Amino acid sequence: MTARVSSGQAAVMPRPAWIDKWLGACKDLADLERSNPMTDAVVDEIDGRMIRIGDQWLADFASCNYLGFDLEREIIDAIPAYLDRWGTHPSWSRLLGSPVLYPQLEERLTQLLGADDTLVLPTITLIHTSVIPVLAGSGTVYVDRRAHKTIYEGCELAAAHGATVKRFAFEDADDLERLLKEGGPSPRLICLDGVNSMTGNAVDVPAFAELARAYGALLYVDDAHGFGVIGERGDEETSPYGSRGNGVVRYAGESYDHVIFVAGLSKAYSSLGAFIACPSELKRLLKTAAPPYLYSGPSPIASLATALVGLEVNERRGDEVRADLWRKTSRVLDSLDALGVHTPNRSGFPIVEVPLARHEDIDAVGRFLFDNGIYVTLAAYPLVPRKEVGFRIQITAANTDAEIAQLVDVLHRLTNGFDLQPARDERRAA
Ligand SMILES: Cc1ncc(COP(=O)(O)O)c(C=O)c1O
Known part of the structure; x- marks a missing residue:
């Protein structure tokens, strides 16, 4: 780390202690x-x-x-026509204007998920850091001790905005219930991963959704790794992953009552995009309350096209x-x-x-x-x-x-x- 001195030479600054602590941890x-x-x-x-x-x-x-x-010929070949029509990048923030590809993508996702509505933003990280603080307000966030790092980032911002953050043991519904019983300010938000990015296992969605409903909380599920891979069960399924790849909530046979479903398009759909499935009323609120909708650049056209065509291929x-x-x-x-x-x-x-x-x-x-x-x-x-x-x-x-x-x-x-x-x-x- 250096600082400029008047002679134009770089002077070495003493390394602050907190950097050594940080470097030591990593x-x-x-x-x-x-x-x-x-x-x-x-x-x-x-x-x-x-x-x-x-x-x-x-x-x-x-x-x-x-x-x-990412390697699917049918998807790759479809992209140039979208670029011809839309250029490479819509450089508006979404609040300013969205190419019609956005509502088309949101409609398709809503239909695939069987959810109320869907809002697309560029990444899950942006969703966590903007939506978790909105949903938590000055209430209580209950976060799985081993939730993805990006969920933690959202929780830290929620804490900075006045929420209380409590951790429960990894995928342990009993430990969560113990904390819920202790009480705590409302609104209450429970954050966890759907399919865990390290173990590869799905969380017990019904157990956590039941607690959310019983204690007047919202269950917020990050299914980055499940969406596209696992989905609704039924006689027609071609594998134990279920059908249609519509995510861990449908895989578990659960509804979206008290459940907010977040997932990305950057894994199974090979595209820079992410979405939150939620009631239309919340979507409307997020359009002005979630900073990325107002301030961030949107997904490139190639990504919107990849996702739209990918969803068609998925259905077929x-x-x-x-x-x-x-x-x-x-x-x-x-x-x-x-x-x-x-x-x-x-x-x-x-x-x-x-x-x-x-x-x-x-x-x-x-x-x-x-x-x-x-x-x-x-x-x-x-x-x-x-x-x-x-x-x-x-x-x-x-x-x-x-x-x-x-x-x-x-x-x-x-x-x-x-x-x-x-x-x-x-x-x-x-
Ligand atoms: C569980 C989970 N959530 C969130 C993310 C971050 O997703 P994004 O790149 O869309 O911000 C990842 C990335 O690997 C992930 O595994």
Whole structure:
């Protein structure tokens, strides 16, 4: 950190103590960022779900494009016509004006979700940081202790605006009820993840929705990873992921009574966009109360087009894609079972975390996977607690069977050189 002095030379300022504290908390991650090729990488080229980093080609198991829509020819080919008509970017804030693509997208999402209404903004982070403070007012926010970092950002802003924030134990409805019984100022808002971004499991929506209704609270669910992948159950379903990919609330057979559903288009729909499904009255309020609607730039036209065409493809053959995704994910989970290796994934959904027996091994494990052509997300401390340090595999429909076979083979060889945590006696749902 430097400061200018009058001679034009840079003078070194003493490093404030709070920076050392901050850097200390992130040290493991910072060390990894400096030393490991699987963090902060520059990808030079892609070929399907293969990526090239420098001279090394790797099978990508870190992508969140679960349905493979980023590579879907029908979607890619549809975009130029939208650009011809609309240009690259509507540079109005939404309150000023929205291309008609926005209401079209909102209508399609509302219909797919079976919700009352939908409001589209560029990212989930923007939604959390703007909507959570509005819904919390000077009341009480109950947040899952392990909710996504971006939910926490929203809660911190809510606290700055006068709300009280209370944490409950991870996905623990009993602990939440204990806090709700203690009382606290209204309005009351309960914030948690739908499909958890690390364990790959879905939260028990009915249990939390019931508490919200019983205690006059709103349940606010972030389903970044479930939307597009899981959906309503029924006889017609092609896999245990359910049908239509309309998210964790429909997957659980729940209604939107006292439930606010938030999800993104940047994972399953490969597009820079996000939405909140809520009553029309709240949508109207958010148009002036949520800063991104007033002040932020909107999603690019290519993203709006990708999402609109993606929703059409989803209606026609999304369930086929999801059945394929389920089959490929099952192959990976079965191979871990056969190796006797623990993963917290009990759902069968395509997020598979593999914790290490010794967190100190993470750098060497990352290198082994990289050198053997497998790209994953390294989960270092403080992203996860030390006992969960490891790596996260994400399977997408665009991963080929050959890439899955390569992953299974490399996982097998990994267990010869490194200790992973032993399997526990837990049943898988799908
Ligand atoms: C659970 C969850 N919520 C929110 C986000 C952030 O989404 P966005 O990029 O739309 O802000 C992520 C991103 O990975 C996520 O996993």
